[in-house]
Amino acid sequence: MRTARVAWAGAVHEAVPHPQGLQLGNGQVLAEDQVVWLPxxxxxxxxxxxxxxxxxxxxxxxxxxxxxxxxxxxxFLKGPNALVGHRGRTRRPADATFMHYECELAVVIGRSxxxxxxxxxxxxxxxxxxxxxxxxxxxxxxxxxxxLRVKNRDGATALGPWLVSADEVPDPQALxxxxxxxxxxxxQGHTRDMIHSVAALIEYLSGFMTLMPGDIILxxxxxxxxxxxxxxxxxxxxxGIGTLLxxxx
Amino acid sequence: MQTLEFDFAPWRLSGQVxxxxxxxxxxLAALGDAVNQPPHKAPPRAPVxxxxxxxxxxxxxxxxxxxADAPALEVGAALGLVIGRSxxxxxxxQxxxxxxxxxxxxxxxxxxxxxxxxxxxxxxxxxxxxLGPRVVPLAxxxxxxDALRVQVRVDGVPVHDTTTGDRIRPAAKLIADVTEFMTLxxxxxxxxxxxxxxxxxxxxxxxxxxxxxxxxxxxxxxxES
Numbered sequence: 001m002r003t004a005r006v007a008w009a010g011a012v013h014e015a016v017p018h019p020q021g022l023q024l025g026n027g028q029v030l031a032e033d034q035v036v037w038l039p040x041x042x043x044x045x046x047x048x049x050x051x052x053x054x055x056x057x058x059x060x061x062x063x064x065x066x067x068x069x070x071x072x073x074x075x076f077l078k079g080p081n082a083l084v085g086h087r088g089r090t091r092r093p094a095d096a097t098f099m100h101y102e103c104e105l106a107v108v109i110g111r112s113x114x115x116x117x118x119x120x121x122x123x124x125x126x127x128x129x130x131x132x133x134x135x136x137x138x139x140x141x142x143x144x145x146x147x148l149r150v151k152n153r154d155g156a157t158a159l160g161p162w163l164v165s166a167d168e169v170p171d172p173q174a175l176x177x178x179x180x181x182x183x184x185x186x187x188q189g190h191t192r193d194m195i196h197s198v199a200a201l202i203e204y205l206s207g208f209m210t211l212m213p214g215d216i217i218l219x220x221x222x223x224x225x226x227x228x229x230x231x232x233x234x235x236x237x238x239x240g241i242g243t244l245l246x247x248x249x
Numbered sequence: 250m251q252t253l254e255f256d257f258a259p260w261r262l263s264g265q266v267x268x269x270x271x272x273x274x275x276x277l278a279a280l281g282d283a284v285n286q287p288p289h290k291a292p293p294r295a296p297v298x299x300x301x302x303x304x305x306x307x308x309x310x311x312x313x314x315x316x317a318d319a320p321a322l323e324v325g326a327a328l329g330l331v332i333g334r335s336x337x338x339x340x341x342x343q344x345x346x347x348x349x350x351x352x353x354x355x356x357x358x359x360x361x362x363x364x365x366x367x368x369x370x371x372x373x374x375x376x377x378x379x380l381g382p383r384v385v386p387l388a389x390x391x392x393x394x395d396a397l398r399v400q401v402r403v404d405g406v407p408v409h410d411t412t413t414g415d416r417i418r419p420a421a422k423l424i425a426d427v428t429e430f431m432t433l434x435x436x437x438x439x440x441x442x443x444x445x446x447x448x449x450x451x452x453x454x455x456x457x458x459x460x461x462x463x464x465x466x467x468x469x470x471x472x473e474s
Contacts, residue, residue, distance in 0.1 A: 046302035048369075076367040077300035079265050081432045114375075141297075142289045144270060144367040148298040153430045154337070208316070209373050210304045 002162040002242075004086075005042060006035035017162070037086035040129050040163035041108055045214035047078040047157070048205060049133060050104075051146060053220025054193050060223040073196045073204055076144075078152045078218075084246070086160035090134060091153075092230045092248045098137040099228055099248075102221035103179040103236035105172060105191055106131040106159060107198055113211040121202035124211065127165045128172060130244040131218050132158040132179075132236045135225075157218075158236075158246040169240060172198045180235045181228060189222025191238075263436030266306060266378055268327065268356050269423060270297040270364060272442030274415045279445055288365040296418060296426050299367060301356065301378040301440075309381035309466050313357065314473040315452045316374055322470070324450055325356035325443030326399050326458045328413045330420055331384050336433040344424035345391055347433070350384040353466040355458050356443055379468040380438070390462050395419040398461040399444065403454050411444035413460070418442075 004015045004022060008030065015022040021031040051074035052058050084090060092099050110126025134156040139149045151157075169175075172191060179187035196204065201217055228234060230248050237243040271277045271293065277284070284292040307313065315322055333349025357377040361368050390397070395416065401409035418426060420441055424433070433439060450456055452472040459465040 046300075046304065072370070074366060075369040077302055077369060077373065079267070079300060079431065079437075081434070139295065141291070141293055141295065143293045143297040143364055144299060145365060147295065147367070148267075148300075149295045149430050152298075154432050208370050209302070210375050212304065 001165045001168070004040050004160065004162050005038040007038060008035045012038065033087070037088070037160055039083045039085050039159040040161065041159070041214060041216060043214050044080055044083060044216055045212050047080070047082070047216045047218070049076050049078055049151065049218040050074065050196070050201065050220035051076065053195050054189060054222040055195055056189060056193055056223040057221060058195070073201060075205070076146060076151060078157060081154050082152050082157035084155040084158050086158070087245050088155065088158055089247050089249050090156050090158065092228070093136060096136045096138050100135055100137065100225040101179055101187070101228060101234045101236065102133040102135060102225060103177050103187055103238070104131040104133050104218045104221050105175065105177065105238055105241070107172070107217040107219060108163060109211045109215040110166070110213055112213065113202055113206040116202055116206045118199040118203040121199040122166065124202060125166045125198070126213065127163045128169050128241050129159055129163050130236050130238050130242050132234060132244055132246050133218050133221070158244055160242070160244050162242045164241050175239045175241065177222065177236070177238045179224070180237070181226070181232050186226050187222065187224030189224070193222060194219060261436050262331065262438060263434060264303045264306065265434070265437040266301040266329070266354070266440065267427070267437070268299050268301055268440040269442040270299065272296070272416050272418055272423065273444045274417055276445035277417065296423060298427065299372055302373050304375050305373055305378035307376045307379050309379065310468065311376060311379050312469045312471055313376040313379065315470050316359070317473050319359040321360060321449040321451050323358050323360045323447045324401055324456055324458070325358065325447045326401050326409065326460070327354040327356045327440040327443050328397065328399070328460055328463065329354040329380060329438040329440055330424065332433045332435055332437045332439065335435060336424060336428045339425055339428045341421045341425040344421035345387065345394070347424065348387050349435070350386045351390060351463045352380055352384045352438065353458050353460045353464050354378065354380040354438065354440055355456065355466055355468065356440060360449065379466055381466055382464055385463050393462070397463065400459045401448055402457040403448065403450055408448040409444070409446060413441055416442060
């Protein structure tokens, strides 16, 4: 099942896909651009993000890293201020010289998880969606890196369009992903290249913190993160999950 | 897991708690030249922030589990600024107008020496953010917000006596610098940052954190089962 949350005609609705765009719970059929898309998780809980979780991305950044693929997962947390829905707009700071997209598989927890083993982990997943977790590299400092000024900016974590229930995604490590900037493919990867799989991440995280329904895990991005400019239309696509559009301003 | 009970808006908490590392001048000074050495290579410029997620938040009187892999925990006594009015890119001079009240927070962590990577495993364990017992209105405390006495007692014995002062970013400046890039919403709690020399505690201890004019927060530590 695929669900979205949209605002239309002064109210928030749940919507499902329709050949002409989407259909609201009241039967109304609308085109994609007739509604305001909200993040598809109604009440996001803790937002957990992964850095350097793709082998190819680690290789790409190897010159500036003191890190190998054998290390503990690089985890950081974000706040709800960062979220913005499909077809949303994200501000590019005027002084930034290097702001890049990050196409990521987002995992939404559906059942509390504490000390869950990887073999049982996927039963705790409600569903999946697409995330574009922008970073402004100019603001990187070597203190709790990457810090919130880089990764938790207002509206710089796009999420959506659809929350795809876990039963439609039998293997989250079998998904191709790609990013198009103004229609041109700039980033390509595959979730099989994650260093820590979705199941392994749930085992790791639930080993020290209780994951709760509505918590979101952003699982990292593959290589190919390029600088973008104001006005660029950035589409992050994950096979079987959806295509998330965001425009920088 | 215990839930938090607070009064209604603007004192109702949102569940978003944000802490700041090394905001106490003596804490940064204690690192000496290490701030200029790898991996840091330079002192922090922007506030170094971290999130205390909802699984960490417990109420006054809570029992907090000390993880089996961490024989001692650090108790960071922190003043929590409870946001009352949405704050985006707020100028320093107007910052305190966005604060509804104050709350006592015990920012617990597994002690760690490296501040290079975000220390989620050290800071985000279940129960690692006791806060309460209540949010007190800011009215009457505005002028003293950066000079309140802060004390920590373990089993009734004073172990840390400090203040909310001597911050690199006092409350209003911190709100201004944080909201420059992230909105703080009503019920969000921004911590002013813990003082240098935070005491360490272990299973069996009863800890009280007292902030002048704000209240006394108490919790008990027990070994993880």
